[in-house]
Amino acid sequence: MLKITIDGHSTEVEEGTTILQAARKIGGEIVPPAMCYYSKLKGSGGKCRTCLVKVSKGSEKDPRPMPKLVASCSTPVQDGMEVQNITSPEVLETRKAIVEFLLINHPLDCPVCDQAGECDLQDLSFEHGVDTSRFEEGKREFDQIDIGENIKLHMNRCILCYRCVYTVNQITDGRIHGVLYRGDASEISTFIQNAITNDFSGNVIDVCPVGALTDRSFRFKSRVWFTRPMDAHRDCPKCSGKVTLWMSANDIYRVTARKDEFNEVEEFICNECRFEKKNAEDWIIEGPRTITRTSIISVNHYQKLKQGSIINPVAKKIEKPSE
Ligand code: SF4
Numbered sequence: 097m098l099k100i101t102i103d104g105h106s107t108e109v110e111e112g113t114t115i116l117q118a119a120r121k122i123g124g125e126i127v128p129p130a131m132c133y134y135s136k137l138k139g140s141g142g143k144c145r146t147c148l149v150k151v152s153k154g155s156e157k158d159p160r161p162m163p164k165l166v167a168s169c170s171t172p173v174q175d176g177m178e179v180q181n182i183t184s185p186e187v188l189e190t191r192k193a194i195v196e197f198l199l200i201n202h203p204l205d206c207p208v209c210d211q212a213g214e215c216d217l218q219d220l221s222f223e224h225g226v227d228t229s230r231f232e233e234g235k236r237e238f239d240q241i242d243i244g245e246n247i248k249l250h251m252n253r254c255i256l257c258y259r260c261v262y263t264v265n266q267i268t269d270g271r272i273h274g275v276l277y278r279g280d281a282s283e284i285s286t287f288i289q290n291a292i293t294n295d296f297s298g299n300v301i302d303v304c305p306v307g308a309l310t311d312r313s314f315r316f317k318s319r320v321w322f323t324r325p326m327d328a329h330r331d332c333p334k335c336s337g338k339v340t341l342w343m344s345a346n347d348i349y350r351v352t353a354r355k356d357e358f359n360e361v362e363e364f365i366c367n368e369c370r371f372e373k374k375n376a377e378d379w380i381i382e383g384p385r386t387i388t389r390t391s392i393i394s395v396n397h398y399q400k401l402k403q404g405s406i407i408n409p410v411a412k413k414i415e416k417p418s419e
């Protein structure tokens with residue numbers, strides 16, 4: 097086992113563990129943000145630089161600090177390594193610059209974006225962003241594309257994290273979707289705009305950290321914080337059937353995979369569960385889901401609703417879930 101200390105907290109991990117994985121093992125506010133790394137997707141990480149940290153001691157054998165900040169999602173732990181994340185002013189300053197960089201082309205359309213309230217970039221900007229932009233040039237603009245009947249691609253919002261590409265490559269058959277072109281011209285595209293029709297293609301919506309890939313059946317139906325996440329399951333022949341239903345009264349507004357405190361899906365779900373089972377009778381409802389990650393929806397106010405709450409205009413119709 098290898099010992100690592102991050103912001104003064106120590107743990108032991110197996111060889112091959114990255115600094116980010118070690119930080120997640122420790123947990124709490126010392127965990128670096130990650131916009132492209134996704135533990136369920138092989139090869140992910142190394143694209144967005146939000147997870148940069150400072151290695152102040154390389155290892156017990158070679159205690160020299162690393163000369164530059166390193167991507168914690170792709171740097172393996174060495175025995176005796178010491179790392180600074182939130183205790184390093186240099187890291188925090190650089191993270192601000194990374195947020196500014198990510199926002200160069202990302203439109204500030206949160207008021208009309210379905211991802212608002214559960215968007216990793218929105219949360220990252222809130223925590224690390226600056227309130228002004230130095231970017232005066234025009235942002236990249238693309239037409240919106242329907243990827244099949246269930247998914248909408250809004251390329252203007254894409255931060256090119258590659259998660260959706262890895263998802264399609266790793267959990268569906270065949271590859272008809274990827275990143276075309278290079279640099280500023282890069283864009284996510286389906287090969288000659290083929291629809292992704294595979295049974296598991298809907299998972300690209302869940303892995304997208306921003307609102308670039310959205311569920312067409314949910315678009316503009318409600319803000320996520322007005323809906324009530326409920327854990328539910330069904331006997332599904334294709335996937336585990338374990339999902340989160342986002343409900344208002346008895347209506348199911350959308351179905352997603354269950355997500356952990358790092359906003360990663362616990363298990364990928366099939367399109368039948370996600371898009372075709374929108375009646376409460378289709379599911380065995382287990383109870384309210386507590387959102388543990390830091391975001392506006394983690395307030396979990398749906399568990400404490402009062403009659404006529406101004407937070408949720410449909411509160412009167414909602415039966416108060418058992419705690
Ligand atoms: S569409 Fe979403 S998941 Fe795919 S690369 Fe862009 S930001 Fe990442």
Ligand code: FES
Binds near residue numbers: 129132133145169170
């Ligand atoms: S999460 Fe490490 S580079 Fe994106």
